Amino acid sequence: MTEHVIAPGAVFASGHPAQKVGETLIKLLDLDKSYGAFHALKNMQFELRAGEVHVLFGENGAGKSTLIQIICGVQGFDNGSYRLFGSEVAAMTPALAHEKGVSIVFQEFSLIPEMTIEENLFLGHEMMRGPRLAKGAMRQKTLAVLDRLGFALDPRAKVRSLRRAHQQMVEIAKALLWDCHVLILDEPTASLTDQEAAQLFNIIEQLREDGLGIVYVSHRMPEI
Template identity: 85%
Template sequence: MIEPDAARASGHPAHKAGETLIELRDLDKSYGAFKALQGMQFELRAGEVHVLFGENGAGKSTLIQIICGVQGFDSGSYRLFDEPVSVMTPALAHDKGVSIVFQEFSLIPEMTVEENLFLGHEMVQGLRLAKTEMRRKVHAVLDRLGFALDPRARVRNLRRAHQQMVEIAKALLWDCRVLILDEPTASLTDQEAAQLFDIIEQLRADGLGIVYVSHRMPEISRLADRVTVLRDGKYIDTVQMADTSEKELVQLMTGRTFDEFFPEITRSAGDTLLQFEGVTLQRGMAHDLSFSVRRGEVLGFAGLAGCGKSEVLRAAFGLEPLSSGQITCGSTRLERHSPARRWATASAISPPTARPKVWR
């Protein structure tokens, strides 16, 4: 329990922009014989967004868990706010001003926004909860985020983006100086993600140090001041985003050149196997549709749910009746509409390979 007057006093000195908040040197972490991190180097400064970039299994999650005290480390040095750290716990990290928002939220669905924000840190006055002061602080932090949210709303009734704002508000409620965001846009729409980016940029301007874990290049290009690249648990490099292209980042992440990662594939399409000419379906899902598929090529269909993609493919197999138009398979016009005839026609054009024998 926290007295209201104590909660108002931060007790943490302000940091100048560019001042080092976190410094990790030659950090190692193993789980038995598996080396999760080897020789890790990382630095976070006040007023910057520092992105951790790497493929799955590169060591990003292990690194942020060490920073916030969820995991310990085997060797190396960890300095937090210019003080050496030998043992870190989540409670100690919280007290020092380090907060993390994981992909999986730590909210209680049946509790209100206000109750979740103060869970385990309730403010009291005498023997009673200081509800007025708690609500004032909730409104203050939500106003800082520029997010209209009712403190009395139950978390289970909130959309995913609103729940994420509650997590960020919980992190900022107690004098946060370092904010760690682990894949924060994984389940957000583009509009919700854009609102989150505005908040992150505001927090950076306020002097917070932000560790941002992501593999999405547009987000990294927009937000990152610096990027630290990890590969197979090893530190690769730290680069200034303004001086680094997306192509160079991919090469650092994979250890391969861009041309090796996306090789040019030579295609030699053959004769036409399937052709739609002015096809309109009786069910009205497709109108005046024309396309062809050639031997040795892949034809993709893209569109929103309900636009008729599935119905068109069903029509090619004789499962959807036509209102008008013509379907040709090879050189054969498909006059009568049935799956059996479609299968017979397709088999005649490209006979199925013999099934392998099964020895019993």
């Protein structure tokens, strides 16, 4: 996958050509998913477009988590059709989702507390210059994505030293670092203050204007 440094004002785009606002990114038709006798999803219809915030709203057990796990390849599905950027996806995997620009920020973070922000952003996807780490390029790319999102964070700071809200900012930066068309946020305000949630909503609006398709999972009516 080609790597790009994100410049201020740039649209986050994956290896797939940039999408026009309103263009369909994901389309699920007649999707079924069962766990034994329990039908988590039945004849599910879902469509996400570029420049759209699509809310998945419902109580616990409604199937929200199952749907987003299918979209990002954590879970498979039993029947139905999954189209991504107009092409049929027979079996999505997390690696393929990452390659295609589908990123998710789960409610439970995936950060390593004893590592720095920069190390967490590149964990498993380190940039190399020959046999050595390309530390300068990684620092530049880290600063670019943090600046793009308006996050005043020191790339050298240990994750364990950050407040919960700042850890979430790092998760969002990590999701967007490798070029992203689809961003999924799973209950993103669960542990945020009202002020921190307002900042998150501003970021979501900015990303929507940049042409991302955003799936926002919540069970909180006031947020909607």
